[in-house]
Amino acid sequence: MDLHKGIEEGISDLALLDMLTAPDLPTPKRAMRRRDSDLDPLLLAAAAAYGPHVTRNHYAHDFFPALSDPRSEGAYDWTRWRGETKQERKPRLKYVSRQAPRSQKLKEEREKENGQTKDADVLRRSDNLPPKVLVATPSSSAAPLRSSTDAAASPVPAPPQDLEVKCMARTRVPTPHGPVFLHIYHNNRDNKEHLAIVVDPAQYLDDSPGAPAIRSHSLDAVWSEAETEMDRITRGAYVGRLSPSSQIPSTPSEYPDTTTDAIPSPLVRIHSECFTGETIGSMRCDCGEQLDEAIRQISQPIMLPSSAPSSEPVSIPGRGAVVYLRQEGRGIGLLSKIRAYNLQDLGHDTVTANLMLGHKADERGYEIAAAILRDLGLGTEAGEGVRLLTNNPDKVQALEGEGMRIVERVPMVPRSWRRRQHAHAQGKEEAAGLTMIGGGEVYGEDLDKYLRTKVLKMGHMLPLAEDL
């Protein structure tokens, strides 16, 4: 049937749809047929249901909803479009957040903290910060007391349960930098499996070099009377190197935390998860490199000054730990981080992109990290202080706020910035893509922009590459 004739004769919608989607379109203009697949009737039906402005190529692609509404800010009135001329420039797409404004989000958070919402169960909070109790106690005169009607409207939330962490299992993992002990932790605040990567190969030596072993107290504890020695060994509560011929379960009281001044405090890093940087080698950030660099630095042998002028300096195996927190994307999660990357491609920086998505620049907390360190006998008043590997001043303050004893901050200079400094000092041309012996480095425009923002906007304590 001729298409135009059919339309003039009042062909039914169904027959028209059938004709349009038939495998062989009955049109003589074969050369003009679409190059992509034939029209899908389901897709057409869905498009029709969406209304007249939606085409096959547009339906449900509403990333920039303001553009369809000429009255919205940033929208362009397409009736004025006369093709590209020198006077008329194409409009720039504008990001329109579909989240509630930040003020509303904060208000909701405040209400939640005040216990005004039904979900006051602290164990189900997704962030790691303890909920603040804003209600004044009768003895506190500074804060205004609530009226009884207020109190009735918003009941006082139960005090937060004391944070508890428990090491569920530990195992040896060989790495290019040497063996590490991977510890898996559970806690009563979030349902995430945070990790501790402990470097302490001296635990394999028959002769202890004098430093206390870095061991988890909760793991070495006996969990129940029914637990067998094999149960304990299977979850990692053993001493020395586990093998078919060496199977010695640990005992809780075996490891004192105290140390001598002769041995430097262990290096510790609190690291936040970054799937993109650590797993697929993204060069937008230096997270993968930082994790590698932290394990490398902690594994370096420690030189102890000789006790007598005539004797040789002594070297002991490197020791310390990386606490690996599941706080992807500075606590906003992978989904939001990936959206934030697209906003960064539009020209925004890592801080602004977070804010545009309704998040804070940094939503992390370090309460669980401190509890894990305490469980490992690190950073406690009675035990060893720690040398913290970081450039982030907030991290240092937050950990000190949790009672951690930080004796030194050790900076983490990105490898590519260090290489540039080295090349500059030697008067060499900078070679892009050069890798250092023992590990790769990330580099590039995206990374430089990210690192500069951390220094300039987030106060990271790192000299800029050009100042090195």
Ligand SMILES: Nc1nc2c(ncn2[C@@H]2O[C@H](COP(=O)(O)OP(=O)(O)OP(=O)(O)O)[C@@H](O)[C@H]2O)c(=O)[nH]1
């Ligand atoms: N939201 C967001 N998160 C990012 C971005 N790039 C990396 N991250 C996350 O940032 C976290 C690492 O934080 P950093 O600021 O690099 O390091 P830090 O731990 O605060 O500081 P240092 O101890 O000095 O390394 C990881 O959770 C990454 O997933 C980004 O562009 N946006």
